[in-house]
Amino acid sequence: MRIAVQASDLDHTRIDGTRVYLFELLKRFGEINTKDLFTLYHKTVFNSLLTPPSFENYQALPLPFPKAWMQTRFAWEMFRVKPDKLFLPIQAAPALFPRSIEVTATIHDLAFKRYPETFPWRDRLKLNFMLSTVVRQADKLIAVSESTKQDLLEFFPHIPESKIRVIHHGFNKEFFGKRLSGNELHQKLAPYQLQANGYFLYVGALQPRKNLVRLMQAFAQVKTSCPEAKLVLAGEAAWLADEIHAQQRQSQFREDIVLTGRVDFETLRALYQGAKVFTFPSLYEGFGIPILEAFASRVPVITANNSSLPEVAGDGAFYCDAVNTDDIALALKTVWHDHALRDTLIAKGQERLAYFSWDKCAKETMEFILA
Secondary structure, three states, X not given: OEEEEEOHHHHOOOOOHHHHHHHHHHHHHHHHOOOOEEEEEEOOOOOOOOOOOOOOOEEEEEOOOXXXXXXXXXXXXXXHHOOOEEEEOOOOOOOOOOOOOEEEEEEOOOHHHHOHHHOOHHHHHHHHHHHHHHHHXXXXXXXXXXXXXXXXXXXXXXXXXXXXXXXXXXXXXXXXXXXXXXXXXXXXXXXXOOOOOOXXXXXXXXXXXXXXXXXXXXXXXXXXXXXXXXXXXXXXXXXXXXXXXXXXXXXXXXXXXXXOOOOOHHHHHHHHHHOOEEEEOOOOXXXXXXXXXXHHOOOOEEEEOOOOHHHHHHHHEEEEOOOOHHHHHHHHHHHHHOHHHHHHHHHHHHHHHHHOOHHHHHHHHHHHHHO
16 A cells, blocks of 8 residues: 655754654654555655654655645645555645545644634635645544544534544653753753753743743743742744744843743753743643653643643643733742642653653554554
8 A cells, every 4th residue: 555645844944843743653654554655755855853764665755846835746746646545744735636545634733713813814824725625635634632623623513523533642752751960961051051940941932822921921920939040932933923032122031031042852851851840831732742741851830721731731730821921920939939749740740641652643643544
């Protein structure tokens, strides 16, 4: 059997959760299913940090084309080759392709429908077109959380529930679970003038849905009770990030708000392990991989009580109201000062990890593709 995988997102320089998802699946598909042939279609050159392994049953096929690659060059290739199955991992599909191909697609989130104001209008148009197209074209849909499944059923009530399967993301247990020595940690934190157990940490893109303006405002409220604390925002600027940068610049505590920009995986691991508290007060998430990475790094977690976040964090996190700055501040202050609570959250976070793994995710995904 010939299985096509739309893998062009692995060419991008910016690494986000959806790209990690595809990369982790492709690290496993070739071992799980050794009898079928996988063709990994992409545009030019894989990001060196996201390059899939070279299994005997993998063929990576670059298809350079200047514009609208999925709707043109990739779609044409599907008509030319007509694989048996097609896996679309990034909730987008060609508007036209052979109906003989069975399509399985992953839906990560409907954030642009829940919070349209947090996206540029041009992006909203594109995202709505892509989602509507993939919902129409796919034979089977994977939702990365029960929350995402319910969003799909709400916004697309014509979809049969039987068409959707919930398959949770995983996390890199070996990498984030590996403890660094004190000296290794110091070397990674020193360039940012950070001390272990001296900061709150956020990990992810800098964009409005992540609620970082409120987080910085909440941080300013708690500085008097924990003057030694810093706030680290680890991630690249994405869309509509100007307000986030402006809030950091105008804060009276701007010297204690660290924007790292892009970091490599080794530095990210150190930032997690050095944090006293991990905070993730997003307005909406389809899943929330950083929560699992923080659990694996043995860091207490604060997150918001919305969307998929309670589904992922369970009883392993301290919750706050994402739209209430005072409530976020109270959560920061409470977890920072309560040693026993931090120990409890770390222990419960470790227990939550048993429910999630990339091995499980890849196995269930491949079974669904082949079903």
